[in-house]
Amino acid sequence: MTVRTRKQTVFRIIALTILFLIFWFVRQNVLITSTLHVKHKDKQSLDFELDLSSLGANSKQTRRNIIIVSHGRSGSTITGDMFNHHPSVFYLHEPLQTVERISQFQKERKTSPDDPDYGSLMSEVLNGIFRCNFSRAVVEDLEHFYRHPSHPRASHAIASPPLCPYEINDSRWDPSLCPPLTSGSLGKVCRDNYKMTVAKILISRITGASIKHILESCSSAKVDCKIIFLVRDPRAVIASSRSVNFFKDSVRDVSRANFRAYSFTNCKQTEENLALVKSLSFRWRKRVMIQRYEDFAMDPLTGLSRLFDFAGLSVPEDVKTWLDKTTHPSSDHEELRSACRGYHPAFCTVDESTVAVNRWRWKVPLIDIDIMERYCKDLMQIMGYRPVDRSHELLSNISIPLFKKDYQVKGWF
Ligand SMILES: *[C@@H]1O[C@H](CO)[C@@H](O)[C@H](O)[C@H]1NC(C)=O
Ligand SMILES: *[C@@H]1O[C@H](CO)[C@@H](O)[C@H](O)[C@H]1NC(C)=O
Ligand SMILES: *[C@@H]1O[C@H](CO)[C@@H](O)[C@H](O)[C@H]1NC(C)=O
Numbered sequence: 131m132t133v134r135t136r137k138q139t140v141f142r143i144i145a146l147t148i149l150f151l152i153f154w155f156v157r158q159n160v161l162i163t164s165t166l167h168v169k170h171k172d173k174q175s176l177d178f179e180l181d182l183s184s185l186g187a188n189s190k191q192t193r194r195n196i197i198i199v200s201h202g203r204s205g206s207t208i209t210g211d212m213f214n215h216h217p218s219v220f221y222l223h224e225p226l227q228t229v230e231r232i233s234q235f236q237k238e239r240k241t242s243p244d245d246p247d248y249g250s251l252m253s254e255v256l257n258g259i260f261r262c263n264f265s266r267a268v269v270e271d272l273e274h275f276y277r278h279p280s281h282p283r284a285s286h287a288i289a290s291p292p293l294c295p296y297e298i299n300d301s302r303w304d305p306s307l308c309p310p311l312t313s314g315s316l317g318k319v320c321r322d323n324y325k326m327t328v329a330k331i332l333i334s335r336i337t338g339a340s341i342k343h344i345l346e347s348c349s350s351a352k353v354d355c356k357i358i359f360l361v362r363d364p365r366a367v368i369a370s371s372r373s374v375n376f377f378k379d380s381v382r383d384v385s386r387a388n389f390r391a392y393s394f395t396n397c398k399q400t401e402e403n404l405a406l407v408k409s410l411s412f413r414w415r416k417r418v419m420i421q422r423y424e425d426f427a428m429d430p431l432t433g434l435s436r437l438f439d440f441a442g443l444s445v446p447e448d449v450k451t452w453l454d455k456t457t458h459p460s461s462d463h464e465e466l467r468s469a470c471r472g473y474h475p476a477f478c479t480v481d482e483s484t485v486a487v488n489r490w491r492w493k494v495p496l497i498d499i500d501i502m503e504r505y506c507k508d509l510m511q512i513m514g515y516r517p518v519d520r521s522h523e524l525l526s527n528i529s530i531p532l533f534k535k536d537y538q539v540k541g542w543f
Contacts, residue, residue: 192354194326195260196441197344199403200360201333201396203370205423208456209360210330212434213441214286215449220324222259223284226335228271229255249337256347260327260355262320264313273311293319326441339399342406345414355417358437359407362423363515363533364397364506365499366490371396373493390501397506404512408542415542422513424533427483430457457483488528496522512538 196213200206214221226243229252233241241248258265264272275281276288282305283289289298293315294308309315320327337343341357348355368389371377377392407418419440426433430453438445459482496518503510503517510517514537518525524532 191352193261193321193352194442195348195353195355196326196328196358197355198328198330198358198360199333199336199341199344200330200362201367201371201400202376203367203374204360204362205426206330206332206360209358209421209426209437210328211456212437212449212453213328213443214284215452216438216443216446218325218443220262220287220320220327221285222272222327222329223281224332224335225255225259225329226252226331228268228275230335231271232267243335243337243339249343252337252343253347256344257350257353259329260348260353261350262317262327264316264320266313269311269313269316272316276311277305277308279305287319287324288316292323326443328441333399333403339402340406341403341418356441357418358440359403359418359420360423361400361404361420361513363490363513364393364400364509365494365502365515366487368393368396368502368506369490369494369498386498386501389498390505393502393505397509401509401512404509404539408539420539420543422533424487427457427487430454430483491525491528491532496520496525499525514538514540 198206198210198213200209210221210223213219214223229248230241230243232255233245233248233251236247237245243249243252255265255268258268272288276285283298286298287293288311289303289305289308291297293311294303294305296303296307331344333339341359344357345355371392372389377388379386379388404420407415407420410418419437421433421437426437431450434450434453435445499518500520503519507517509515514534516532516534518532524530
C-alpha cells in the first residue's frame with residue numbers, strides 16, 4: 131500500500147464513522163438539542179434531561195401531567211378546580227403539602243422546603259405521582275387529607291366511583307362510605323380511569339422556590355409534563371397574603387419590615403421563575419404556559435378554553451356551566467353562602483371574578499401600595515401591571531385597568 135492509498139483508506143474509515151455517528155445521533159433525536167445548548171452549560175443539562183423525557187411523549191405508556199404553579203392568593207384554587215371538574219382528570223390539590231407532612235413526620239419537627247432532605251423527598255413523591263405510583267406514606271397522607279370533612283371534594287377523582295360508592299352529585303354520596311385508599315386501588319384508578327393527572331403546587335413549597343425542580347421531577351422516561359404558571363398582580367397577591375396572615379408586622383413596627391421582606395421575596399421568586407422559563411429552549415418553553423390571573427378573571431370562559439386547549443382536553447358543557455356560576459354568582463348572598471357552607475374557606479372560590487380583580491384597590495392603603503411597587507417594579511413591568519405611582523386618582527378610578535393588554539412576557543411564546 132502506498133502512503134497515498136493508506137491515507138485514503140484512513141480518510142474513508144473516518145468519514146464512514148462520522149456518517150454513521152451522525153445517522154445514529156439524528157435517530158436518537160438528540161443532535162439538535164445537544165448542539166443548541168453547548169454554549170449554556172447550566173441550561174444545557176436541564177434542557178437535555180427535559181428533552182430526553184419528552185422523547186417518550188408519544189409512547190402509550192407515557193403518563194400526561196399538568197402542573198399548576200403559582201404563589202398562594204393568585205387564583206390557583208379556582209384554576210385547579212376547573213381541572214378537578216373535568217371527567218378525564220385525576221386531580222391532586224397541593225401534593226407538596228403531602229411532602230411537607232411526610233417530611234415533618236420523619237423529622238419530628240417543622241421542616242422547610244430548603245431543608246437538606248426535602249428536595250429529594252419532593253422529587254421522589256412527585257415522580258411517583260406523575261406515574262400514578264403512590265407509595266404507602268403518600269397514600270396514608272392522601273387518605274387523611276381527601277377524606278377530611280372540611281374538603282371532601284378537593285379531588286373529584288378520589289371522591290367518585292370506583293374509589294367511592296356514589297357519584298358526587300348523587301344524593302346518597304357520603305365520603306364516610308368510601309373504603310380506605312391503597313397504593314393498588316389509587317394507582318389503578320389513576321392509570322386506567324383518567325388520562326391525565328393535574329396537580330396544583332405553590333411556589334413556597336418547592337425547594338429553592340424554583341420550577342426547575344418540578345421539571346426535574348418530570349425527567350423520567352415515562353412522564354410527560356406541562357406547566358401552567360399562574361401570575362397575578364403582586365399588589366393583590368401580597369395584600370391578600372397579609373390579610374390571611376401569611377405574614378404579620380407588629381403594630382409598633384412602622385417600617386413594616388415583614389411586609390417589605392415578603393414583597394421582595396415574593397416578587398423575586400416570580401421573576402426568577404419567569405427568567406428560567408425564558409431561558410428554556412423553544413421546544414420546552416412551549417410546554418409552559420403563563421396565565422395572568424386578571425385575563426382569566428375578566429373572561430373566565432375564554433380562560434377555561436385556553437387552559438384546556440393547552441392541556442389537550444375537551445371543554446365539557448357542564449364545566450362551563452359550573453365555572454360561569456362560580457365566577458358570576460347571583461347577587462343572592464344566601465346562595466353564595468350555602469355554596470360554601472361547611473367548607474374550609476380555602477376551598478370556596480365562589481366570587482364575582484371581575485370585581486375580585488380590582489378589590490385590592492379599595493382595600494389597601496396607598497402607602498403600602500407604594501412599598502409593593504418599589505419591590506416589584508421589574509416584575510410588574512414585564513407582566514404589564516401598571517404602577518399607580520402614588521396617584522390616588524389612578525388607584526381609585528376603577529374604570530382605568532391597571533393591567534395592560536400587551537406585555538413583554540406574552541411575547542416569549
Ligand atoms: C413505584 O415506586 C416504587 C418505589 O419508588 C418502585 O419500587 C416500584 O417499582 C414502582 N412501581 C411502578 C409500577 O413503577
Ligand atoms: C351526575 O354527573 C354525571 C356526570 O357529569 C351525569 O352524567 C349525571 O347525570 C349526574 N347525575 C345527577 C343525578 O345529576
Ligand atoms: C376615570 O377615568 C376615566 C377615563 O380616563 C375618565 O373619563 C373619568 O373622568 C375618570 N373618573 C373620575 C371620577 O375621575
